Amino acid sequence: MFTPAPVPAATTRQAAVLIVDDAPAQLGLMRSMMLQQGYQTFVANSGERALAIAQRAQPDLILLDIVLPGMDGMEVCRRLKAHPSTCNIPVIFMSARTGTEDIVAAFDIGASDYIPKPLRLAEVCVRVRAQLQFRRTSMSQQQQAERLRLIVDSMDEGLMVIEPSGRIQYTNPACDRYLGYAAGELAGSALDDLLAPSVAQEYLDLFSQSVRDPSSPNARGAREVLIRQRDGILRAMDFTLTPMGADQPLFVALLHDITHHKQSENALQRAAMVDPLTKIANRRHFDSFLDKEWQRALRSSQPLSLIVLDVDHFKGYNDSLGHAAGDACLQQVAMALQSHALRATDLAARYGGEEFVLLFGETGFEAACALAETIRSHIEALHIPNPRSATSPWVTASLGVATIVPTQLDDIKEFFVHADRAMYAVKEAGRNAVRAVKTGVTFGTIAAVIDA
Numbered sequence: 001m002f003t004p005a006p007v008p009a010a011t012t013r014q015a016a017v018l019i020v021d022d023a024p025a026q027l028g029l030m031r032s033m034m035l036q037q038g039y040q041t042f043v044a045n046s047g048e049r050a051l052a053i054a055q056r057a058q059p060d061l062i063l064l065d066i067v068l069p070g071m072d073g074m075e076v077c078r079r080l081k082a083h084p085s086t087c088n089i090p091v092i093f094m095s096a097r098t099g100t101e102d103i104v105a106a107f108d109i110g111a112s113d114y115i116p117k118p119l120r121l122a123e124v125c126v127r128v129r130a131q132l133q134f135r136r137t138s139m140s141q142q143q144q145a146e147r148l149r150l151i152v153d154s155m156d157e158g159l160m161v162i163e164p165s166g167r168i169q170y171t172n173p174a175c176d177r178y179l180g181y182a183a184g185e186l187a188g189s190a191l192d193d194l195l196a197p198s199v200a201q202e203y204l205d206l207f208s209q210s211v212r213d214p215s216s217p218n219a220r221g222a223r224e225v226l227i228r229q230r231d232g233i234l235r236a237m238d239f240t241l242t243p244m245g246a247d248q249p250l251f252v253a254l255l256h257d258i259t260h261h262k263q264s265e266n267a268l269q270r271a272a273m274v275d276p277l278t279k280i281a282n283r284r285h286f287d288s289f290l291d292k293e294w295q296r297a298l299r300s301s302q303p304l305s306l307i308v309l310d311v312d313h314f315k316g317y318n319d320s321l322g323h324a325a326g327d328a329c330l331q332q333v334a335m336a337l338q339s340h341a342l343r344a345t346d347l348a349a350r351y352g353g354e355e356f357v358l359l360f361g362e363t364g365f366e367a368a369c370a371l372a373e374t375i376r377s378h379i380e381a382l383h384i385p386n387p388r389s390a391t392s393p394w395v396t397a398s399l400g401v402a403t404i405v406p407t408q409l410d411d412i413k414e415f416f417v418h419a420d421r422a423m424y425a426v427k428e429a430g431r432n433a434v435r436a437v438k439t440g441v442t443f444g445t446i447a448a449v450i451d452a
């Protein structure tokens, strides 16, 4: 009689085999052989029992006789394959029926192997071992695939698999979440449904270049893009693209949401442009705004007007009412100024201390003088008491206005100096008034000073 050598423990550890046969002698023989091989064994002498044990014990393999009392082996196999908890257990049939039809039918219902009876024990052993080995390999592949799926599903970064045509093949849950889509909804969409046409086209060019020449260094790329969410809102993302190197040319895009980063960057940028006390534009913002408007006026030959405004007797205000009241007063003045600079080409700013500036694009001399006078009377009408002022019981301001139609021969600093000088002239003349000057080569080299 054949006595197979036990298989090494490492390959048989914990492998459990269910043997199903209605002949007790056969069952006993098979069992001792499987035990000898180092397998854990379960036995059943009917189909019903086999199903119950399979469900409960979850063996790694079932050796199944076809001819059984009651439910036959074929039906047992059919039921095992129909049940989610037993469908992956390999079934090896053992039968004296060796006709082609029987064998084909067995494989058709999901058998993994078919051993003819009378059994040759050595053959049974190697077939069992081969099936267990195959199961172990495919289970570890499944586990690996499952682990990868879990990683991709739980990633915080969005992931997209894209075909060279720009068709999206797969998106992970983070990507769906970022863009507001249901699971699987994005599969089949085109990249240009999500990106601006020019950006999508750049990627399509990159895809075809990468397919033509996979070693091309440009086939990878990380950049900041705006991606359209399902609701149409654009979202800033870091988009990193990598060719997958699979049989089929595919690209993996990683999406990292930078909306918050962008928001704080924008907030920082805004903060850098705002005066912290009055919340209107600061000097730096004003200077760059003046530069831009100057260039625009140069191109359009439109007039540009600048008002320099200084609060009168403000030292006295602080000295009598305190620095905190002084701050509140500057805030009120700032709000009043802001309310007169409403167009996109206007800007009111705190230039420093109690000095403010206003720029009015496309605004001529008369309009600027009228505006300055409105602003002066607005501040006076705030009726902020200034007990130490020699000019008025209320807080007042002195305003200098300069208007220019700039040319290449004019100087932006000179323009500012003219407005500043006009303001100082008001101070010298008694404060709480407006003085205006037309300046620059267009109006003549001598500035015309006009009391408004």
Ligand SMILES: Nc1nc2c(ncn2[C@@H]2O[C@H](COP(=O)(O)OP(=O)(O)OP(=O)(O)O)[C@@H](O)[C@H]2O)c(=O)[nH]1
Pocket (backbone or CB within 6 Å): 277, 310, 311, 312, 313, 314, 315, 316, 318, 322, 323, 324, 325, 326, 327, 330, 352, 353, 354, 427, 431
């Ligand atoms: N409360 C407060 N005071 C400020 C601030 N910045 C500047 N000042 C004060 O503004 C005052 C300006 O005083 P001066 O430059 O002497 O001018 P003035 O008293 O307004 O006199 P005239 O300009 O000649 O009418 C100083 O006392 C500064 O301390 C500020 O942010 N808050």
